[in-house]
Each structure stands twice: as C-alpha cells, then as structure tokens.
Amino acid sequence: MERRTLLGRLSWQLGEVVATRPETARTKSITLDLPGWRGHRAGQHVDVRLTAEDGYRAERSYSIASPPEEAPRVTLTVERLDDGEVSPYLTEELRVGDKLELRGPIGGYFVWEAEMGGPLLLVAGGSGIVPLMAMLRHRAAAESTVATRLLYSSRSLEEVIYRDELDRLVKRSAMLAVAQTLTRAQPPGWTGYSRRIDLQMLREVAWPVAQRPLTFVCGPTPFVETAAAILVELGHEPARIKTERFGPTGEKHDGE
Amino acid sequence: MMENKLDGNAAAGNLEEIFPFEMTLAQATCAGCGAHDVIGAAGAYMHGMGTIIRCNRCDAALIRVAHIRGHYLLDMRGVSVLQMKEG
Numbered sequence: 486m487e488r489r490t491l492l493g494r495l496s497w498q499l500g501e502v503v504a505t506r507p508e509t510a511r512t513k514s515i516t517l518d519l520p521g522w523r524g525h526r527a528g529q530h531v532d533v534r535l536t537a538e539d540g541y542r543a544e545r546s547y548s549i550a551s552p553p554e555e556a557p558r559v560t561l562t563v564e565r566l567d568d569g570e571v572s573p574y575l576t577e578e579l580r581v582g583d584k585l586e587l588r589g590p591i592g593g594y595f596v597w598e599a600e601m602g603g604p605l606l607l608v609a610g611g612s613g614i615v616p617l618m619a620m621l622r623h624r625a626a627a628e629s630t631v632a633t634r635l636l637y638s639s640r641s642l643e644e645v646i647y648r649d650e651l652d653r654l655v656k657r658s659a660m661l662a663v664a665q666t667l668t669r670a671q672p673p674g675w676t677g678y679s680r681r682i683d684l685q686m687l688r689e690v691a692w693p694v695a696q697r698p699l700t701f702v703c704g705p706t707p708f709v710e711t712a713a714a715i716l717v718e719l720g721h722e723p724a725r726i727k728t729e730r731f732g733p734t735g736e737k738h739d740g741e
Numbered sequence: 742m743m744e745n746k747l748d749g750n751a752a753a754g755n756l757e758e759i760f761p762f763e764m765t766l767a768q769a770t771c772a773g774c775g776a777h778d779v780i781g782a783a784g785a786y787m788h789g790m791g792t793i794i795r796c797n798r799c800d801a802a803l804i805r806v807a808h809i810r811g812h813y814l815l816d817m818r819g820v821s822v823l824q825m826k827e828g
Contacts, residue, residue: 731747
C-alpha cells in the first residue's frame, strides 16, 4: 500500500463528485474522483473546505467511508446538521459533476489495517460508524479473516447507516458479528438491544479481556467517553482502545 | 460559545498545515504534569478563534494554533517536548 514517505505539508486538492447516494434521511454518501490521491488507510479522514463568493471559508473534517482498495475514488458519508454551515450544502446541494475542495488523508492514530490483526472490536454511535465501515470494507476487500465484532448504537432502525451492507458483510464472513442497539424506537419483533450502551452490553459483546482485542470507538463525545470508560472498567488495556470523537468542528474564518 | 470536545485527530489537518509530519502520532510531553501521549489521543477544542489541544491527564493547554490573515500563530508553552516521526 502506498504511504506518505516524505509527507510535505498538506495541500488542498479538487475532487469531482462521481456519485451520491442517500443512506438515511439525514445522511448521504458522496463519492469523489481524486486523480492526485496518494492512497489512504481505513479510519483516516479528510478536511473539506467550502469558499463562498465573498471569500468566507468554512472547513470541516469528514471520515472516509470507502476502503483503500477503491482509490483514487474516495467516499465520504456526511450527516446533515440542521444548523451546520457545511453539511447542508454537502447533503442537499452538491451534485454529480460538481467539484469539492479537500485535503488528506489525515491521521495515523485511528487506523486499522488487516495486518494489524485482532480480534477487532468496533463500537459505533450514530454516524460514528463511518470510519469503522471503512475498516469493515477494507477487511472484506483484503479478504481478512480477523475475528471482528461491531456494536452499533442508533436511535431507530431508520437511522441505521449501511444497514443492508452490514447484513451482507455478516453473511459473507463467519468471523464477523454485528450487534445493534436502538435507543429510542424499536420495530416490532426487534431482537437486538433496546437501550443505551452500558456495562452489561459491552461485557456481552466485547471480547474477553484475555484475548486483548484491538478496539476502535467512534461517535459523539459522550458516547465515546462512556464506552471507553466502561471498557477500561471491564479490564481492557487503555492503550488498545482508540477513540475518535465525532462532532461539528468550529467554523473557521479566513480573511485572506 | 459552546465548545465541543474532539480529539487530536480532528485537529491534525490544522497542524499539518505547519508541520510536514503525520501529526496524530506525534508525541507531546505535557509541560504541566509530564504525561506524554500521541496528539491523536489528546483532547481538542476547535472554534472560530483557532484550535486548542489539551492534555488528556491534566487538561492543560498543550498547543494553541490559529491561522489569521495569512499568519500562523502557534503557542506551545504547554509542551516540553514534541516528538515527530520521519516518514
């Protein structure tokens, strides 16, 4: 896999939107063609920059949802925040053929590659599934058999991102298990969990401590802090628990 | 203004405008409590004025970075050693 050997400062590049796909009522996947893309690793993100006609700029970080194997195409999955400056444009205005300015890939900490092994524990809250999906897609593309468990918390079934694809991935790999919890509304006959993540749930889903799982937790800040604290309480090594807090990054004014 | 706690992952793009290294794996030693950890695991608060990266153990400000009218302002009083890996 291509890596940044001599990094150089990050620079902005233009990608062309080649596909968009609604995932849920509030999230959309945007696939970009990036001719100058140097490749990425599952878990990394990009910064997206929008510039208004008057020069006002807003910048946000978005996780890459697609696996490295699809480069130089890169897919982002963006959740619309109603009071956001960037996500309403990305989810509602952006069309195939439009250009988008971004820089990346960024990050080497919250990254999983098949050769890092496992067992792997992925814990997602809401749109925190996005970088973890890149890991699952990479795992499938690399034909990895690393034993993997995903615990995914959503408010309702309608808000589960990548629902069908997760089902397909589970059918395809005997070494992958997905546990879901729906915290606000459950459909009739729901057999998954129906509450916020807690110690009992993580005790059931997380690997035994002795197996020393490699853990990635991504979601809103309170979700991530709760999950990480419980895992440590259960006896998992803090150094093997990597977290990524998800949330709107503040606006950035550039007066240039 | 409401500040949303993120982590060093989110701030890495801003730091990599300045440093030609992968910054989430850069190790920062806190000048206050001596804890050392990678930037990716540190707390980050990002808002219009700039970004503050905070020690996970004692919450002291490690790095403050702002980009204003073509100038980068970098306050690193909170870091005694910043260790970056080549390549």
